[in-house]
Amino acid sequence: MxxxxxxxxxxxxxxxxxxxxxxxxxxxxxxxxxxxPDAKLFPVLAIREAAARVLTDRPADALQYGPTEGDRQLREWLCGQAAAKGTGATPDETLLTTGSQQALDLAVRALTEPGDAVLVENPTYLAALQLFGAYGLTVIPVASDERGPLPDDTKRLIQEKRPRLLYGVPTFGNPTGRTWSAERRTAIIRLCAAEGVPILEDDPYSALRFAEEEREPSLFSLAGSCKGSPVVYLGTFSKMVAPGLRTGWAMGDAEVIRMMAKAKQASDLHSSALDQRIIVQLLRDFPLExxxxxxxxxxxxxxxxxxxxxxxxxxxxxxxxxxxxxxxxxxxxxxxxxxxxxxxxxxxxxxxxxxxxxxxxxxxxxxxxxxxxxxxxxxxxxxxxxxxxxxxxxxxxxx
Amino acid sequence: MxxxxxxxxxxxxxxxxxxxxxxxxxxxxxxxxxxxPDAKLFPVLAIREAAARVLTDRPADALQYGPTEGDRQLREWLCGQAAAKGTGATPDETLLTTGSQQALDLAVRALTEPGDAVLVENPTYLAALQLFGAYGLTVIPVASDERGPLPDDTKRLIQEKRPRLLYGVPTFGNPTGRTWSAERRTAIIRLCAAEGVPILEDDPYSALRFAEEEREPSLFSLAGSCKGSPVVYLGTFSKMVAPGLRTGWAMGDAEVIRMMAKAKQASDLHSSALDQRIIVQLLRDFPLExxxxxxxxxxxxxxxxxxxxxxxxxxxxxxxxxxxxxxxxxxxxxxxxxxxxxxxxxxxxxxxxxxxxxxxxxxxxxxxxxxxxxxxxxxxxxxxxxxxxxxxxxxxxxx
CATH class of the missing domain: 3.90.1150.10 (Aspartate Aminotransferase, domain 1)
Incomplete structure (x- = not known):
């Protein structure tokens, strides 16, 4: 055929x-x-112990169907982390995904129609560009330098192109390794909030920080509370624990998360429950920091x-x-x-x-x-x- | 905002x-x-042992990024199973997914455009109906009885509506528990092959068979080889091992599988590598049959x-x-x-x-x-x- x-x-x-x-x-x-990441550096022993513990203590939680939104304890832990960085978030404002790639996919599904424009810092993550193309979006590069997208150009393009999204990797970006400056972060958030353009903050790398003292707050935490936040934050354990466990997340306004969860339910019901339980256990027993x-x-x-x-x-x-x-x-x-x-x-x-x-x-x-x-x-x-x-x-x- | x-x-x-x-x-x-499924019946001990083994012997295979198509050994095992039932299939004709729900999602993404018609046996799996709706498809019910969709009505609707897909759960269906008869299977395959309508055979339940002697071949195996087959087969370990491991698969024409893999790469890069490795190990050490x-x-x-x-x-x-x-x-x-x-x-x-x-x-x-x-x-x-x-x-x- x-x-x-x-x-x-x-x-x-x-x-x-x-x-x-x-x-x-x-x-x-x-x-x-x-x-x-270097597989030789994975916390293999701790993961093995966590897996054994999870499959001994409460195997059904790791093996039975689970909620589309993901393991509640893991979502609560993520909310605790967000709170420590200044953003109040509840489990209803958090969705677990199959890596942050899926969080990106679901956000695009929920927030765009084919033909819409999306602004991106330039250059940017290749798989995001491919994804935007697959959804029929028009990708518009914002003039960018080592400190991030230029606010003037961002403003002009928002007003000219009426984009449905702005996408970026503001911290240790892919491919450039660049980090948006604090001023740029504030400026971009203000612009997007004023013009009603959601920001997808893709943040897979921020845990891999070479010098302790320098620490820009995420766009998400700068924006304050989840409710009505212009920022949808995309995180992942791929670079913090191990990518094979395929556990990422999205955090943001509850309504956005709910729409993304609807899309996820149709996509795959939910992500691996075992992987999520292993990570919950690891976060208890293992000194991740x-x-x-x-x-x-x-x-x-x-x-x-x-x-x-x-x-x-x-x-x-x-x-x-x-x-x-x-x-x-x-x-x-x-x-x-x-x-x-x-x-x-x-x-x-x-x-x-x-x-x-x-x-x-x-x-x-x-x-x-x-x-x-x-x-x-x-x-x-x-x-x-x-x-x-x-x-x-x-x-x-x-x- | x-x-x-x-x-x-x-x-x-x-x-x-x-x-x-x-x-x-x-x-x-x-x-x-x-x-x-009943969590009390899950092979918990065997899964725990498989997890320990996988994370001891070759942890990087379970924890590092893997191919979008999924673990090669698991795809090879699935091909062996298909061969035992009469269908030659290669790993390139096999895609591992996050449960069979994702296989369904990817098949729909690859094979339909919004506005297309899709034929379904009636009644049928609710989440499939919801998925078709989300992709803007027009769902057209085929008159069906205890032995499956009626061939005459199928033929008429194919000719009138030029559907892009026919979807069904031919074995122990959801919600009816019905099994299409051998005659209906052959008739539906012939019709669809003749008219160029791909069949999505959703088969999550066939391993849960109460009487050994009765065994209808799958539509997929009736159709013969993968190459040019009108059938895209959707399977899952959810009911054979445990749903929390979120491992399903699609099998069919290599070109269809390649297109589904492209869609999957944008969706989530790949499914849990650990879950796939655990299943590979389980299939070696555990008497699944x-x-x-x-x-x-x-x-x-x-x-x-x-x-x-x-x-x-x-x-x-x-x-x-x-x-x-x-x-x-x-x-x-x-x-x-x-x-x-x-x-x-x-x-x-x-x-x-x-x-x-x-x-x-x-x-x-x-x-x-x-x-x-x-x-x-x-x-x-x-x-x-x-x-x-x-x-x-x-x-x-x-x-």
């Missing part, structure tokens, strides 16, 4: 980069391409190593921004260098990374690249950066 | 029944309303108990169909009796069930009801049926 597919999925971009990287897969590859401090310190060390190695090759015109957390270093290559061409060259040397172009809405800056620094050990990082530098130098020598 | 919601979710029906039942929740309620035979026998016994109790009250005009598996008994009440009115009366006596009307597409038969027989122990079932019979008798005495 011949199938006809919906425009929704048939039109979804399969990324060229993804295809190139798929061809190049292999365990010997030195890869800066992924966005994976200490663990996150250690993991963050280690990732910070790896980021510094990467920077040092990049600097050591003294390549003229190569720049990067130093992230204060997260998983990515954002490179700007010498101006004429197309990162996709560079990728083909580095793959021949056994090194992978992600060119920056696909992360841009609108005109891409082709001489940009995203390097992940969390996934490999020091030796492989040093070797990989060496080969990357070699490939760049070869390009420069030829031009 | 005032939110505007998409028609997609704002228009989703919140079921009246759901609301009534929500009000009546409480542990003392004798409930035939749910669709839950023996277990399912025991569980099915127990559910069959409970179904018979329910039938006997219903019969013992000798209520004139009360009929039901005897299911050969699954979780539900479908009641037809004396003709003038509206099941929703009856529900209000039984709730006052502390008994819940689900009126049949919401399961109908088109004109509902209001004197129908769905009783679940898997969720309660004998004593509570006997008490509940007694009170239900009492309530019916009181209605009949008044009319």
């Amino acid at each position: 011949q199938y006809r597919f919906s425009g929704r999925v048939a039109g979804m971009q399969s990324s060229v980069i993804r295809d190139i990287l798929k061809l190049a897969q292999g365990s010997d590859l030195l890869s800066f391409a992924g966005g994976l 200490d663990y996150l401090r250690d993991v963050s310190r280690e990732y910070g060390r790896r980021m510094n190593l990467m920077q040092r190695e990049l600097a050591s090759h003294r390549i003229e015109g190569l720049r990067w921004e130093e992230p204060r957390g997260g998983m990515f270093l954002w490179l700007t290559l010498p101006e004429a260098l197309d990162a996709e061409a560079l990728l083909r060259a580095t793959l021949r040397k056994g090194v992978a990374f992600v060119p920056g172009a696909p992360f841009f809405a609108g005109v891409p800056e082709k001489n940009t690249a995203r390097l992940n620094f969390t996934g490999m050990d020091d030796e492989r990082t040093v070797a990989g950066i060496g080969l990357l530098a070699e490939a760049i130098s070869e390009f420069l020598a030829r031009s | 005032q939110y505007r919601f998409s028609g997609r979710v704002a228009g989703m029906q919140s079921s009246v029944i759901r609301d009534i039942l929500k009000l009546a929740q409480g542990s003392d309620l004798l409930s035939f309303a749910g669709g839950l 023996d277990y399912l035979r025991d569980v099915s026998r127990e559910y069959g016994r409970r179904m018979n108990l329910m039938q006997r109790e219903l019969a013992s009250h000798r209520i004139e005009g009360l009929r039901w169909e005897e299911p050969r598996g699954g979780m539900f008994l479908w009641l037809t009440l004396p003709e003038a009796l509206d099941a929703e009115a009856l529900l209000r009366a039984t709730l006052r006596k502390g008994v819940a069930f689900v009126p049949g009307a919401p399961f109908f597409a088109g004109v509902p038969e209001k004197n129908t009801a769905r009783l679940n027989f898997t969720g309660m122990d004998d004593e509570r079932t006997v008490a509940g049926i007694g009170l239900l019979a009492e309530a019916i008798s009181e209605f009949l005495a008044r009319s």
